[in-house]
Structures are given as structure tokens and as C-alpha cells.
Amino acid sequence: MSSDTVTLTIDGNEVQVPRGATVLQACESIGVEIPTLCTDPRLKPYGACRMCVVEVQPGPPRPTASCTTPAGDGMTVVTNSQSIRDIRKHVIELQLQHHPLDCPYCDQAGTCELQDEVFDQEIHQSPYETVPKAHPEEILNEVILLNHNRCILCGRCVRICDEQIGVRALDFVERSVGTFIAPAQHDFMDCERCGMCIETCPVGALLSRPFKHSARSWQTEKAASTCPHCSVGCSILVESRHGEVVRTRSNGLEEPDRGILCAKGFFGHSFVNSDDRITQPMVRRGGVLWPVSWRAALDAITAGLRGVLETHGPRAVGVVGSPNTTNEDNYTLQRFARAVLGTNNVYSQDSGLHATARTLRAVLGSEVGPHTQSELLESDLILVVGADIGHTHNVVGAHIKQAARDAGRLLVVATRLASGLDDFATISARVRPGGEAAFLSALADAANDVTEQGTGIDAGAFDEISQMVGAAGSVAVVWDTGVWTLGKADKIAQAAANLALARDGVKLFPLAERANSVGTFRVGMAPDLLPGARPLADAEARREIGDAWGVELSEEPGLPFAEFVEGPMRALYVMGEDVVGGAANPSGVSAALREADLVVAQDIFMNATTEVADVVLPGATFAEKGGHYSNFEGRLGRLEPAIPPVGDARPDWEIVARIAAAIGADFGWRSHEPISEELASLSVAPSISGSGQAVSVNGADLPTVNGDRLVLATEQHLYTAGVAGRHAPSLTLMLPDAVAELNPDDAERLQIAHGDRVHVASAGGEVNLKAMVARRVPSGVVSLPDRFLEAAPRQLDPRSPDGTAVRVSKA
Amino acid sequence: MPLGSGVMKGLKTMLMVTGRKPATVLYPEQLRDISYRFRGQVGMRRDEVTGGMTCVGCGLCETACPNDVIRVDTSENEDGTRFVDRYLFDVGRCVFCYFCIEACPVDALQRTHDFHLITDDRRGLLIDGEKMIEIYEHDQANREAEQKNIGPGAALANWFERG
CATH class of the missing domain: 3.30.70.20 (Alpha-Beta Plaits)
Known part of the structure; x- marks a missing residue:
């Protein structure tokens, strides 16, 4: 008998379980059912309810709670004697002394564990x-x-x-x-x-x-x-x-x-049945959107696309996919663009993850793919940099807390705002917005002198972090690539790659912002990528994918989105994305879209893009269609339709496939499964060797903070979830308005009270918001939760709002 | 068969039924006698306190129903209790099995003798809780008149029901 298992007898059956397992687990392993009330597989044993009592020999001369008793060698367990059954019945009867019998009114009825026990123990009267x-x-x-x-x-x-x-x-x-x-x-x-x-x-x-x-x-x-x-x-x-x-x-x-x-x-699911959903196709006539039938909408789109293709050629047409939609939706849109329209102007709006993934691929090579969450949690040291993971990726944050406390992982938190992770951290330090890349780069390169002015972290704390990272066997670097990395995602990725190059055992975990950001990269929603994120320049990949689609793919890459919009754009197909609201210069993009011959916006809610679109189509939410999201690990998360699409809405891939069929290229898809299969067969991981070059990222001196001059931090709040979140009443209850969060000291100095309206002004523009005094914001920083009003932080600085100097004053 | 025997048979039958009461009645002016145990439309009891439906919206009738007749939509009341927004009963689908009445924990659903389901519009067969209260109260008022018509075995049924 090996020493890591124990053998015990349960109701006459011999059973072998790993050492450390409880008697309850041993019973469950052979299918002996023991009633429990206080047991939850996510939680440690507690022994509160005493429902799981058993007789254990050798052991105390009384019934013992099986959930807290470790299984021992040679134990004899009796789970179902008359006295045990009497005790369990008594436990329930005593609970019913106080528990009201209002099951007909109670929401839990049907899934209530107490109710189940009352039936199982056959209690009819107390x-x-x-x-x-x-x-x-x-x-x-x-x-x-x-x-x-x-x-x-x-x-x-x-x-x-x-x-x-x-x-x-x-x-x-x-x-x-x-x-x-x-x-x-x-x-x-x-x-x-x-x-x-x-x-x-x-x-x-x-x-x-x-x-x-x-x-x-x-x-x-x-x-x-x-x-x-x-x-x-x-x-x-x-x-x-x-x-x-x-x-x-x-x-x-x-x-x-x-x-x-x-x-x-x-x-956050209540946006699905929001009254604001787009429920039918609409076509703009005389400046007004009119509800029309699907047939009329598809006719308008095919006529418009044919016209633009004939007069301006495929270079004037572009499509925009979305990290809010599934891999299948994006793949269908991409195949439509590249194979049917003949253009490589394929975009998606998640620039943070795309820029990060490109940089990491260029420096470290393609074989360093996304790592799994288990690898993250099993690293000796977990380094959280930048945005507060507790807000942007709460569940990963919770797992990190648990790993730090229960599994003894070292946790270094270098976020800009005070985080829930701080309580579990070995060291926590505050990085100034704008100093994250310099901080990571300095960690990688001892010669790179870190200054407090460059990162906001004082030299003592930095040395301590540096020593810990140097001494740890394996290091996981975790950072959110959400909106705060706008304009600097590649710098941060380069700095993180420097750290990975400088020493062994470093794994990088860029966490994408939205559900399918990773999916849009892997499906190749970019002008120079193909499915599987293979480069368009790769002739072999072009040939393989072209053969599968039965066309010759153009090798000319599409233009970058901003150039395309200002340049040759005559027709744009937007799926599940607000290209106007999310643009660096919303008015410019809006004007260009007005000028275009055809703009199709396919979405679930009206937004700034549907305002200027010629045709608006109702798309489906996650609850109404099948498909897959790719999460930050690259793992596929399956969607299963829960309800039929509201109104006349259709799954996004189906709309695109119907348009393709109307133009004359029927893909033959009637459900999402063949798309998933085709995508999987074409997603051959490209083999790209990285440059392996560390490029030192020197942070420019951060803006000085004095008086009413503060530094802007824009990261996603826990209770904001983009457009969908704004239409989910239960989330808007938690955070009703867009707010500017201020440190209590700053608020006092600027004489701003909780709930006041404040002006936040930069060199580029200004926004007017409600102030919220929050301890999580360090002194000298003002935080604008983004993904609430997408445009707000960008009005302050269109390219890289995070880390700019702003003046805050009472309105 | 001797000539004229058919006529005799007919005459015999005619003589046999001549003394009887007619089996048909002039509906709707006249109604047939109804057994005490007759299964008619399901009614709803009025709550004496609130004056509305007695229903608490537990949804057990909806669950017990074998034929998808009932739909109960509920929401939260101001005082945190369950509020029945809408109680819909599709008489067109009902098979009068009375499982819903068995299931009701607050005796909101009640048996009636109402069988006047005739309509010229099927939409009229989809009734709500208020209509069910009306049916029940109308039925209660008619019970007096029915008492004299109760069939044999009513006493026994009474004994079983009331103990």
C-alpha cells in the first residue's frame, strides 16, 4: 500500500482514497450519499449543519461530522444506522422550528436544499x-x-x-x-x-x-x-x-x-431583453431610418455594395468585426470581405490586445502562445501591473487572491489604483499612470535606472520588488490590455517581453478587455492577418486559405482603419461595433461615414454609428445564438442559444452569410457548426520566430502634479460593461452615472464634495462629470472609468488619454 | 317477417316514450340538471382582504397543468411580497382535470359548474384572473338554484368533502 492513499471501510465496502481526503469525500467516491447543508465544493469543510454525521470506528464514541473528519487507515464508517438517521431527522426538525414554511412565496423553492432534505427525511410534521x-x-x-x-x-x-x-x-x-x-x-x-x-x-x-x-x-x-x-x-x-x-x-x-x-x-444579463434593442431592419430614406422587411434591407445592401464595387473597386469597401461577437460571426464577415468582396480592409476595434499580441509575437515568436490560468496561478510570483485586475477581470483577480493566500504564491501588486488585491499582496506599490512600461522595463534591466519621477514608485519599494522577482523561480506578469493601454499597448508589451527575455521562467498574461478580443486576433480581423492569425504576407497561408474558399486572395494588405476612413472608403460594413464613438476623432469619422455611399451597421443597440448608417440591421446577443468566444487563454467558450432572437433579430453570421448569398456566393451554412469546423481546420498556428531583442522602454517624465493639475487614469470599472452594460438595469443601478473618482485629500484641497459636478479639462478638451470621492484612487490621480461613455476620456486626449495631465475644477 | 311488423315496432317504441319527460331542453333558456360532481370551468376565489385574486403566484398550478393552460407572471410588490401581474387561463386548452385546483396551496382556484364556454371568437377563451373571479362568484350565486337538482350520492360527496 502506498503511503499517499488510505484504505477504509464504508458500510462494509472497502475504499481507497488519497491521504487528506475527508470521510465525506470517501463516501461520495463510492456513491454513498450523505445529506449535507453546509457543504459546497468550492469551500473548505466547516461542519456547521451536522447533517453529514456518521459513526466512525476507531474514533470518538459519538456521531462525527464526516465533512471535517479526515479519512484514516483502517477506519470503519457506518453511514446509515438507525441512530444516524434519527440524528439527521432531528437536525432538520430543529431547523424547521424557526424556518418559515413559505415555500410557495420563496424564490429558492425547487432548488432549496432544506426543502429537499425535508422530503428525503420524510418529515411531515415537526x-x-x-x-x-x-x-x-x-x-x-x-x-x-x-x-x-x-x-x-x-x-x-x-x-x-x-x-x-x-x-x-x-x-x-x-x-x-x-x-x-x-x-x-x-x-x-x-x-x-x-x-x-x-x-x-x-x-x-x-x-x-x-x-x-x-x-x-x-x-x-x-x-x-x-x-x-x-x-x-x-x-x-x-x-x-x-x-x-x-x-x-x-x-x-x-x-x-x-x-x-x-x-x-x-x-449583467439584463441588456438582452432591454426595450432599447434594435428589433427590425431599418433603411435610411430622406435622413430618417424606416423599419423595413429583411428582404428590402438585404436588397438595399446588395445594390449598394454592387454599385461601389463596380465604380470604385474592392479597395473602397471595408468591414469591421467586433470582439463582442463570436469567432463564427467574425470569420463569416472576414470570408465575406476577402473572398466575396475581394478586399483586405478587415478591421476590429480592439486595438489594445491586437497591439500587444503583435508586439509579443514579433519579439518572442509565435510559439509563446497564450498560457492557461492554471499556469498563472501556479507561478511562484504573480506580478500584477497597471489596471486593477479586481475591476477589469474580477474572477481572475479572485483566483489570484486565493493563490496568494492559500497556495503561498508571492503576489506583487503594482497597479495605479488601490486594489482589492492589495490585502493579499506581499508587496503593493502604486504606479503613476503612464509609468507602467518604464517600471516593467526597469525590472528587466538592472542597468535601466528607475526614477520615482518615471514610474511613481519610490526607489525602496522598487528594489524590494526587483529582488523578489529576481529570486522567484517562475514569474507570471499579468496586465489588462483594456482601454487604458490605448496608444501605449505596444510599449507595455515590449517592456513585458524584455522581462521575459531577461530571465527564464517568466510567463506573460495580457488579459484582453472584451469577451472575444483574443478571438478577433486569432480569426484574423486585421488588414494584414488571415484566419489563425497567419500573416497575409505568407504566400503559403494565402494559397491554403484561398483554396479552401475557392478564390485567389489578394496579397495587397488593407489600409490601416484611420487611413481607410479618410481615404478610399465608399462602403463600410460594421458588425457589433461603434466605430464613431470608439474613434480617436468621432466627428471626423462621422463626417466620412456620412459622405460614404453605403454604411451598414449591424448591432444590438443604437449608437453613434447607427446614427449615420444607411442600413441598420438587428444582431443577436450572446443568449440568442450559438458559437464560441476565445478567452484570454485562447480557450473556446461555447455559447448556446437560450432564447429565440428578439423581434426580427438574427445571429450575426447568418445576416452576413445571407448578404453573401444575395451577392452570389452562398457559403452553404445553415447553422454555426460548419463554420466552427471550417475555422478550426483553417486555424493553423503560424510559425514565426521572434526577434528576441529587448528594446529598453524609457518612460518620459510623468506630468507633475500640483494644485488642480492631476494625472488621468482611465480603466474599466467593475460595474461597467460597454454599451451592453449601459442597457443592463441591474448594472446601471450599481453605478448610475459616469463619474470622475478623486482621492479624498485632492477632493478636500479642490473643495469638491462627493456628488458634485466637476470639469475635467486637458490641453485637448474637457468633459463634465459627477465627482466621486474614493479611497482607491491615490493622491494626484483622477480616475475616469471608461467603457461607460466610450468617448469621454478620448475627448481629453484622442490618442492616449491615460496618463495625461488634466485640470479638475468644480463645475 | 310478416307485413306491417315494422309499423308495429315503431308504434311500440312511440307508446313507450310517450309518457316520458323529454331528454332535450331548450338551451340556453333552459338548462340540464348538473351533477354535484360536474367538472366545469376553473374559477378563482376573491381575497377578502385585498379584494383581488387570492393567488399568491407560486406557479404550482402552471407546473401541475398537463396541457400548458395556465401562465402566471409575477413581480415584486412594494412590500417585498410576490405580486401577480397577470393570471392567464386558456380555456380552449383545458381538459378539466383539476390538477391545478389540487396543487393550489391557498385554495385560490375553485371548481365551478360553469360550462358555458360557447364563443364566436377563440380569443375569448383566453381569460384572466378577474374573469375567473367573476365566473366563480356567478357560479356561487347559482348554486342555490342548483341545490334542488343535486343527484343521488350528493350527501355522500358532501360527507367526503366536509368530513
């Missing part, structure tokens, strides 16, 4: 006098509600908030029979609103306010899908009823989410 508690329901925050009467004090909410999320927003209050659950610090629970306490609650004590009383749990149709809000790609269960998505829940314990979600994943 032998005790029942004294239901009658506390009013307590509203903890915008989305979470607590009903004390139903609480069974299993502590799962308290533990999941602590162990998995690392927020510790809930705790037990008072003692003995007076114990209850309450927000740990305040009456108002100002937590991350991830909803995991609701998810784990075995009874109906913690409830989701947006979902409350909208459906019974057994009435909903369930579809296993993927969260559409960021590039972590958590698997979610979309529950719908009568064609309306009513809630999303976490689905399974697999990677990448490992069973937890964030506020966006749990509450």
Missing part, C-alpha cells in the same frame, strides 16, 4: 413547537436582499465571500441562538456584488433583487453558455422563461471560472 421568526427582509444593497427568517446559519455565504472572493463583506453577528448574518462593516453592504452569496445559499435567505419573484426555479429553461462581458469567459447557466432571460448562474467548477462569477456575470 414534533416541536414552531416559532417562525418574523424579521422584515433586509435590503443589503442594490441587488442583494437578506431574509433572516429563512437563514439556517450554515455560513456558506460568509465563507464564499471570504475564501473565494476575498472580500469578507458578510459575517456572523451576535452569539448562540441570537446569531444572524449581516454585512461585516456597515448596514449597507458595499461589496463587489458578485452574487456568490446568493448562488451558494442553500435556502432562500440571500436573494437576488433583480430576479426576485420573477420566475420559479423549475419553470426556467436552462442553457449552458459563456459570459459575454470580459475575456475571462466564465461559463454561465442562462435561465430564461417565455423568451426572456431571467437570471444567470455559475455553471460547474471547471476552468476558467472554477465556479465563481463577478457582478457582470451574475447580474
